[in-house]
Amino acid sequence: MTTDSTAIGHQQALHQREEFRAALRALLMSPLMTPAHPEFAATRRHADGLREWFARETGWPLHVDRDAARLYKRPADVNDATRGLPGYERRRYVLLCLACAVLERADPQITLRVLGDRLLALAADPALAALGFGFTLQAQHERRELVAVCRTLLEVGVLHRVAGDEEGFVRGGAEGSDSLHDALYDVQRRVLAAMLAASRGPSTWPADEAPATLEARLAALVAEPVPDSDEGRRTALRHHLARRLLDDPVIYLDRLDEDQRAYFTNQRGTMASRLCDATGLVAEQRAEGLALADEDGELTDVAMPAEGTEAHVTLLVAEFLSTRSNKRTNTDEVAEFIAGARQRFGKYWRKSAREAGSEHELAVTALDRLQRLQLLARDGADVRALPALARFSVGEAELMPAAPKATGTLFD
Numbered sequence: 001m002t003t004d005s006t007a008i009g010h011q012q013a014l015h016q017r018e019e020f021r022a023a024l025r026a027l028l029m030s031p032l033m034t035p036a037h038p039e040f041a042a043t044r045r046h047a048d049g050l051r052e053w054f055a056r057e058t059g060w061p062l063h064v065d066r067d068a069a070r071l072y073k074r075p076a077d078v079n080d081a082t083r084g085l086p087g088y089e090r091r092r093y094v095l096l097c098l099a100c101a102v103l104e105r106a107d108p109q110i111t112l113r114v115l116g117d118r119l120l121a122l123a124a125d126p127a128l129a130a131l132g133f134g135f136t137l138q139a140q141h142e143r144r145e146l147v148a149v150c151r152t153l154l155e156v157g158v159l160h161r162v163a164g165d166e167e168g169f170v171r172g173g174a175e176g177s178d179s180l181h182d183a184l185y186d187v188q189r190r191v192l193a194a195m196l197a198a199s200r201g202p203s204t205w206p207a208d209e210a211p212a213t214l215e216a217r218l219a220a221l222v223a224e225p226v227p228d229s230d231e232g233r234r235t236a237l238r239h240h241l242a243r244r245l246l247d248d249p250v251i252y253l254d255r256l257d258e259d260q261r262a263y264f265t266n267q268r269g270t271m272a273s274r275l276c277d278a279t280g281l282v283a284e285q286r287a288e289g290l291a292l293a294d295e296d297g298e299l300t301d302v303a304m305p306a307e308g309t310e311a312h313v314t315l316l317v318a319e320f321l322s323t324r325s326n327k328r329t330n331t332d333e334v335a336e337f338i339a340g341a342r343q344r345f346g347k348y349w350r351k352s353a354r355e356a357g358s359e360h361e362l363a364v365t366a367l368d369r370l371q372r373l374q375l376l377a378r379d380g381a382d383v384r385a386l387p388a389l390a391r392f393s394v395g396e397a398e399l400m401p402a403a404p405k406a407t408g409t410l411f412d
Helices: 004-028 042-045 047-057 090-106 114-124 126-130 138-156 166-172 190-192 215-223 232-248 258-279 308-322 333-349 360-370 387-392
Strands: 062-064 067-072 108-113 161-165 185-186 283-285 290-292 376-379 382-385
Touching: 004 062, 004 067, 004 126, 004 258, 004 308, 042 047, 042 138, 047 062, 047 232, 047 258, 062 376, 090 114, 090 138, 090 190, 108 114, 114 138, 114 166, 114 185, 138 161, 138 185, 166 185, 185 382, 190 376, 215 387, 232 258, 232 290, 258 283, 308 333, 308 360, 308 382, 333 360, 360 376, 382 387
Parallel strands: none
Antiparallel strands: 062 067, 108 185, 161 185, 283 290, 376 382
């Protein structure tokens, strides 16, 4: 009986540990989580432990209630231009902010058309016009921009679609009230209130005290007080580095300032062990820095593509750049390399990629992805390989014969 009880207790403890890890990993990927998320129930069950872990290891606050779980992830580097929502640039972020402002003042339900009309009123602010921002709903591409913002809000749970179809609104135009050209949403106010992961709301600054530049405003939004003591400064350093390890593909020593580098050099083994134990990540330590890798590929919003023309071209470019780590390279040279590779592999690429001139678009796509993975750095047209790219230095690509009944070609 004692042996059976011990085994049951062990299994229960193992289950609790696995459930805690799954909830923690889910929060890292979905820091704004609604009850629709498969790990929401586990997150609520382990809320106290998760809140304590994040406060200790990263300094990120975690709020959990019956309507949502919000991990307030604050970036370690607000100047990293490779981060952000897919397909978003500054103009669309403005639309997202304006849409949230409309919803904050809206009734519990709102239609897409009413949302658009009220957003137009806010977009007409002279201060926005002075910055070159303008928006109407007359052109189909502008209506599609609004729909893209609404779909982002649907994905994060701020909106729930009740009826209708966004595509009808895009095709039907801004005029008229035909329900076939509209959509009806429930507004989830608690989720909306948790959208902004800032230490201080931007509206709390008087106009004459607001930071002058965008970079200064971003830094001010996430600035956190640091106790004026040795322990306080060490804690701030540990939180900063843990955030980068959990949120970025890799930490390079030469990108840390003197204090960060000294702390990281002494503590990276201990930090990596502690973070990996909780998250299931695997530490990859090199002389140039450290990365926490996810062998399942679940904890990444950007990954090396696995299939198709872009996948093969990106891997070829990674191999090409890894052999030129000590040489200056530019975008034109990468495009020239792709044009040469097309002579050998083009018959396996999609039709548009086999056309003359396509190498420039393929080069931009490959370099953008490698930059977001922090495998290379770009300064205008100049490209510089970073140390982690060396893992792709695997030698000359070789075309392997397909096995019987195979449906594709493997590149080794």
